[in-house]
Amino acid sequence: MALLTRSEELILLAIWKLRENAYCVSIRKMLTRITGEKWSLGSIYMPVERMVKNGLLTSYMSESTPERGGRHKRIYKLTGEGEKALNRIYSIQNEMWSGVAGLSLENES
């Protein structure tokens, strides 16, 4: 299976952190807050839909809430595949990052 892209990785992490509240708007807000960059709704929808198709995510409809004007939310949840993929990317990253501690120090100074 192909490695996750950076945006997929970030979205998956956000979904995992948001738990029951992981729908597109909240995902986008979280990513915007942490990265400081602008994320459009489309840039969430597309990878999310792709990952649903690949079995990394599932979704269900939440109850409608009055603050959304009675509209349903589509809540996303990680599947086992999704968790596995995250773990895999985490271990790859760890391995890649080990031994380059000096790099970040130099950059900071």
Added chain:
Amino acid sequence: MKNNHKHKNLPKPSEFFIKKILPDEGWDSPVGDFEEDFNEIVSESGILRAWYWYFKQILKLLPQKVFISFVWSIVMLKNYLKSTFRNIKRQKLFSVINISGLAIGIGCTILIYLFINDELSYDKFHKKSDKIYRLTTNLHNPDGSVKSRYGRAPLPHGPAVNEFFPDVISCVRTWPLGFIVKRENVSEDVQVYFADADFFKMFTFPLLKGEASSVLSRPNSAVLSETYAKKFFGDKDPVGEIITILADQTGSSNDFLVTGVFEDPPSNSTVSPKIVTCFENLKLFGWEQFFTIWGFLPSGSTFIEVRDKNSEKRILKDFHLFTERYCAAPFSELRKSIFRKNKSDKDPLSFGMQKLTDIHLDPEASGSPDLTTLLVLNGIAVIILFIACINFITLSIGNVSKRFMEISVRKVFGAGRKQLIRQFRSEAFLTTALTVIPALIIVFFALPVFNRLTIKSLRFDSLLSFSNLSVLALLILIVGTIAGSYPAYVMARLKPAAAFKGKFKLGGKNIFTQSLVVTQFVLSLILFTSAIFLGKQINFMINKDHGFDTENILFIDMRTSSIEESEKLFNFLKDRLENQAGIISVSGSSHLLPRSHSKDRIVYEGVTFPDVAVTVVYPNYLNTMGIRVAEGRDFSPQLTTDKKNIIVNETLVKKLEIREPLGKQIKIGDESFTIIGVTENFNLKGYKYHVCPAVFQLKQRSEVFSMYRLKQMVLKISPLNISKTMELIRSTWKEIQPDKPFLYCFLDENINRLFLEEKRWSNIVVYSSGLAILIACMGVFGLTSITVSRRTREIGIRKVHGASIKNILFLLSGEPAKWVLIASVTAMPAGYFIVYKWLQNFAYKISISINIYIAASLIMMILVLSTTCIQIIKAAKAKPVDSLRYE
């Protein structure tokens, strides 16, 4: 949400919009997301910002959506195309009926569209067409009301308007007059346009030779149209050459220098000059006195060019100032002559203006159809098209059973109602679009005939312009919608389960289909009966006793010589011809009967009667023309005292309420005349109009007005050996007058020309009603074949049980017979009303007899029954074994 900002739903229309854009299912949560974002932007930077964002998002989405739906519609279209073609191939009969009916309908519509387009295009080709106006004149009654309107103006009016109003840039007076134009040995009877110098600057008649600003600057210059330049000069350059115009009135001739040649005016031009010369040249021909008279309306129009669009308003606002300044003196003069005995301080005339482009369809412009005519033509096209559409509808519905399986299979595979409707609609569009090709072929071949019928010169290639093609596309769209909507609705409603089980009933007792068929018959019957009445009325007018002979009466134009010369010529010719074989009698007159009439005044017992036709004649005139004398006697050539006598017609006697008219005195001008005879009525202008009161008077010693000069010689010739007699007259003329053209016409040709317009009309209606009936019958043919094929089994069983062919015939033809019956009952009052309205245009009319309606209905019945019977007999003759075996 952090703040108290209330949640806002997106407005309904935009919700609808998003739903359209998004895939069919699961639009709810994205819309929710979208709304949440929207609300956040509202709370952060205000509602305006949010809307801006919202529309940007949608705009970004659109191209993709459009592209996707386009791709899909092409995919589906391919499929629809395939099924359309398969159906056309599988059901040849219906396809032929549908396509040919629609093709004829669309062909007719295209023809009539071309006709109307041409009528509406009049004078629009002038570059300044929106700035050119014609000056008009109203003649008033003593009480101030308008008596009559004229598209002409007194000669001093135009220059005065040009001088007074700053908005008027230039003024061109025109006056077309008939003259004989000669060059060496070529002579032509042609209308010469006398026009002011700016003529070629105002109107767009491109000059092939010469400059627009200078061709008419010299007084004796003349400009020829391309055709006439060819006629007079062949291939030679005419500029600098001389042509001679022979004056009709005085017999004098004047030479003109050709200064230019212009392109022939297009057929859609109101002003269509052949030879143009300076307006001042009218003085050479004795019209000088009219240049300053306000009480005389020339037969030509005065045109002005204005500065811009608002000029008309400004000019009309200041018109009373103009009248006060220029017309005070002339009007007080005119009051005496126009109002006569009635003392009135009202203005005798008032002036107005009319757009050049409005002139052609003005009902007062002679010889051109008015707007009503165009509307009626349009109506006929719509009726034919509608009948063809009805065919399409009824046949498609009747034919549903054959498409049953296809519809069911489509439904089972998930086609929704909407999709089916779309399919059948696009099928109707495709079929209509297909018919355009045969329709264009029909137009191509019918155009020459149509041109002859309507006296037009429409061209096929004019159809290929962008605007005309887009109108054609629109036509397809409309016809496709009308023809396709109802069948699509019916087919989409079918239940697939019922279809598979074969439980299906539709068509036979369908009220809607039946009423459509009846409508078809009603429309064709109305057209048909109208055509019959039109023809009858025209025949009636042509064949009704005119009160004079129409056969074998010959007119010879005497206007080629001056008044005195023509007198001499007349007497000379008369002596030579009178006793020749083949010539029965000879006379002459000032007016060509029955066309001309003059609005003369006569005074009887102190009362003035206007609108009397005074004709100056030579002895023997009544006899030559075959006008019958009811009382008294004809003029005698021997009695010189007859110059003081007149002959009147019965209408005049009746109108003036003269008792015992013989011997009564009537004043014409200042002279008194005695009535010596009363003629039976004869019609001067054809039976469209009432008989005009008429007076005949003998030639006086000197005629002040050339209007009453001798204009033509009248000969009654024997019907035997006409060509020999004509040769005799021609050779005698050539012998006496070798250099003057021999111009003649027969009276019956003239009378036929009077009814040209009506004949044109009846031709159009006859042809279109024929087409309508043809299309309707084709529809019936198709419908019957559907019924018959559906009832094959029934026919078989009936035959087995002993029914004869006759029984079956009666059974199956009952329904169409019923339709025709209902239709004829409905068509009668409607047709009666239309014909009644039309006949109001005529002073003498035929009575509308019910028999014609009955006859028309019978013919319709026979036509319909014979089309149906052919098929029924075929089915009834088939062996019942064959029709029952497929069970």
